């Protein structure tokens with residue numbers, strides 16, 4: 001069905017107030033996949049209402065788990081796994097469904113899923129995932145667009161070195177290793193906070209994972225894993241986005257339930273741009289922005305604890321109206337500047353050459369009709385629309401709903417003139 005709804009913003013309103021930070025999408029997805037490893041009920045608190053989380057629950061139900069949601073708590077009963085195929089439609093809808101491969105293979109010794117399509121950010125291959133699982137004893141054949149995976153004797157531990165600190169590959173290996181026979185070492189592992197959250201969950205279920213958050217993660221395979229109750233960490237990218245929204249409107253916001261440490265790469269840039277930021281108490285972040293902000297210079301995205309690629313698109317919107325020239329170097333994805341063209345429609349001065357984008361700050365933006373083509377690019381358009389004179393209408397908002405819980409209600413609650421129509 002052609003998408004009819006749009007987000008409509010009348011820009012220029014200064015944001016002021018308090019925003020509770022949602023649970024992390026990029027932790028909820030691997031955690032939902034991890035419930036497949038468990039032989040008892042799992043309760044996940046602070047699970048955001050997002051279409052990607054709904055898709056993950058649909059995958060769990062397709063393979064026989066029972067899922068139920070009460071507000072932001074999702075309960076999964078994985079005692080009976082009656083299927084091992086991830087439906088093609090769901091693989092297409094959410095390429096990160098590949099994260100189910102490790103846990104289904106580890107629990108059931110067989111798994112079938114269609115090759116995840118590329119996505120708006122570039123080809124997004126899964127070669128690191130496949131190579132690692134083969135080293136753990138999986139037989140994986142690609143046939144007619146499907147991955148036929150089996151581990152007749154079960155998976156076994158292995159010493160794996162990733163050529164790139166891939167988040168998804170690190171998570172998939174942890175999931176596969178959790179019930180494998182023996183010890184698995186992951187060298188050059190991803191160090192994102194979501195990796196630590198996954199390790200904490202698996203350890204709560206009786207797993208033995210050490211070193212998560214560092215470059216070497218060691219997983220001792222368990223016979224069986226029980227269920228557990230777990231609170232998902234806060235979403236550092238949603239938090240970054242709302243900090244940018246406060247900054248671009250010259251506003252004053254308090255984020256509650258945030259993780260200061262995980263946000264340090266982002267708050268450091270905002271302070272460099274002239275924002276005042278104070279962190280206090282259990283996860284509170286205060287931001288005050290005196291416009292005009294100044295350019296942060298060069299932003300190079302990198303693996304954690306470098307500047308997060310997911311926080312690059314909405315930051316570009318902020319630099320579009322900051323004094324000076326900002327150079328973005330996108331080192332993680334091949335094609336993550338699609339939002340630049342849409343920002344130019346608002347009057348931004350941005351030129352893109354491959355993985356480099358040059359943004360020359362302008363005094364103001366003016367509202368226009370925009371199209372979101374990916375999740376964080378859509379967030380960039382919303383961020384810019386808040387500061388643009390006049391009305392900005394954004395279509396393609398199903399992309400935004402994949403990662404931001406009730407974004408227009410959140411922004412309206414702190415003074416934005418925004419609605420979904």
Ligand code: EPZ
Pocket residue numbers: 025026027029096122123124125126127128129130164165166167168169309310332333334375376403
């Ligand atoms: C996770 O994606 C996140 N998604 C992404 O967030 C995030 O941008 C990314 O990590 C980097 O931080 C989830 O956690 C669900 P990668 P993932 O494997 O695991 C290449 C968002 O907006 N690569 O670290 O797919 C790949 O092409 C999303 O919330 C291979 O070449 O990221 C990319 O260039 C977007 N072969 C780079 O590595 C592989 O087998 C980073 O990928 C796997 C990845």
